[in-house]
Amino acid sequence: MQYDSLNSFLRTGAKALAQGPVALIFAEDDVEVDGTIQHHLNLGFKSLVVFMPQEFSLEPALADRIHRVTLTCAPRTAVFETINKVMKAAPDVWMYYCYNTEYLFFPFCETRTIGELLAFHSEERRNSMLCHVVDLYADDLTAAPNGVAPDRALLDKTGYYARTRHDTDGHPLERQLDMSGGLRWRFEDQIPYERRRIDRIAIFKTQPGLELRPDHTFNEPEYNTYSCPWHHNLTAAICSFRAAKALKINAGSNSNIQCFRWSNSTPFQWSSRQLLDLGLIETGQWF
Incomplete structure (x- = not known):
């Protein structure tokens, strides 16, 4: 349609x-x-x-x-x-x-559907799911000048960090974290401060009055949490060429970047197993 x-x-x-x-x-x-x-x-x-x-x-x-x-x-x-x-x-x-140029991965997504994932998540009384935006980038910017190369994609295998999120008065917010890493961390001088976080509540259940804010968080605090109070929950990843593409399209950063590859780059295998092994997604209680 x-x-x-x-x-x-x-x-x-x-x-x-x-x-x-x-x-x-x-x-x-x-x-x-x-x-x-x-x-x-x-x-x-x-x-x-x-x-x-x-x-x-x-x-x-x-x-x-x-x-x-x-x-x-x-x-x-x-x-x-x-x-x-x-x-x-x-x-x-x-x-x-x-x-x-973004692709959702969750634990065992090769054999389980998004519907099965969310049926389990609902049983855990969760209405949202934390996703980490994992930057992908071309291995050769001469061959892929826009930074996008699905068949030759790399990602960072280390360099991901979490910081406690605070409210406007400086008080820690319960079960909320600001995540950083990937290209947004390595090239942070080329990226506005408000665009450097890699956490996104990209999976959620709608309800009256719910609003998504421009920083990828919701007006309902519990939606912004990474897990419930009693145990760890599932998380997912959005593997994304978006940062690489922006860095190469933007005239201010394009000329300063000749290659995204570094010592901690590794080929992206397009599998949830790799993301689980790197700790970028978690199964929670879902086996």
């Missing part, structure tokens, strides 16, 4: 939001849009809603399996405004959001 605007989708696309989990994918540019869609179709989402400009092309076989909504994902606040409008239209539904 294709819709010429967000308002048109919200008026006539109720079926796409009737049953979760629903994936919301935002195409900021035309890089790897097909690959991003195909990856998330393979995870078992009930619906994929893809927001993209009219002029972006899409493989016909994929177009028949998604709901395409015409939208320009700029300025960046447009994405958050869109998600909040969709949430308001579909309460009590599991949702996930990402951008093109």
Whole structure:
């Protein structure tokens, strides 16, 4: 199905939001849009809603399996405004959001669906799931000058850090962490401070009054926690070329970066096992 605007989708696309989990994918540019869609179709989402400009092309076989909504994902606040409008239209539904060149991985995702994951997570009385945005980058920027190379992707195997999050008065927030690492840490002088965190509550269950803020956190504090008080919970990862792409597209940083590879780079295996071994996702009590 294709819709010429967000308002048109919200008026006539109720079926796409009737049953979760629903994936919301935002195409900021035309890089790897097909690959991003195909990856998330393979995870078992009930619906994929893809927001993209009219002029972006899409493989016909994929177009028949998604709901395409015409939208320009700029300025960046447009994405958050869109998600909040969709949430308001579909309460009590599991949702996930990402951008093109991003790929969701969760424990055992090769053999278990996103629906199975969230059924278990719901039984643990959790309405949100912490995701770590793991930066991917091309091994050779001469061959892939935009930093995107799915068939030759690298990631950092070390260099990830967690800091306790504080409120505006400086008090620690319970079970909330600010995560850093990857390209955003190694090239932090090229990235605005507010864009350096790699934690994102990208999987959540909608409810009345819930709002997503531009820093990828919610107005409901419990949604921003990494686990419940009594034991550890599942976490997921969004493996993303987005930072690499931004660093190479931006004129201010492009000329300063000739290579993303360093001594702690390792080939990305496109598997949840690798992410589990590196400690970038956790199973919690899910075996």
